[in-house]
Amino acid sequence: MNKREIGNFGENMACRYLTKKGVKILERNYRVRAGEIDIIGLDENILVFYEVKTRSNNIYGTPAESVNYYKQMHIKNVALEFMSRARPKFKGMRFDIIEVNLDDDLKFKNIHQIVNAF
Numbered sequence: 194m195n196k197r198e199i200g201n202f203g204e205n206m207a208c209r210y211l212t213k214k215g216v217k218i219l220e221r222n223y224r225v226r227a228g229e230i231d232i233i234g235l236d237e238n239i240l241v242f243y244e245v246k247t248r249s250n251n252i253y254g255t256p257a258e259s260v261n262y263y264k265q266m267h268i269k270n271v272a273l274e275f276m277s278r279a280r281p282k283f284k285g286m287r288f289d290i291i292e293v294n295l296d297d298d299l300k301f302k303n304i305h306q307i308v309n310a311f
Contacts, residue, residue, distance in 0.1 A: 210304050216236045227271050227274055228268065231245040239285045240283040242286070
């Protein structure tokens, strides 16, 4: 699998995980000029912007550690644009990170959600 395929695989796994938890997926790969958000969903009427990071090892740090300040600002700007365009009804919002970990053979190992990551 190449990098894009690994990312798509991780996002698919994250969507399955979130759907099983009762999250309604509103958008996938929401892209505007300011950037992209992997998944936008409603979790018990909370609007959640999910950043999905898929890794097969932690040589360069955990998946969540790659969501630095610069990336967070891009995600927040895209979120603001989404809210101005879509005008969704919700009682709160948050930014989560979904870590999808693969084994050395690039097979699914586990998934970890960091709620209110930033």
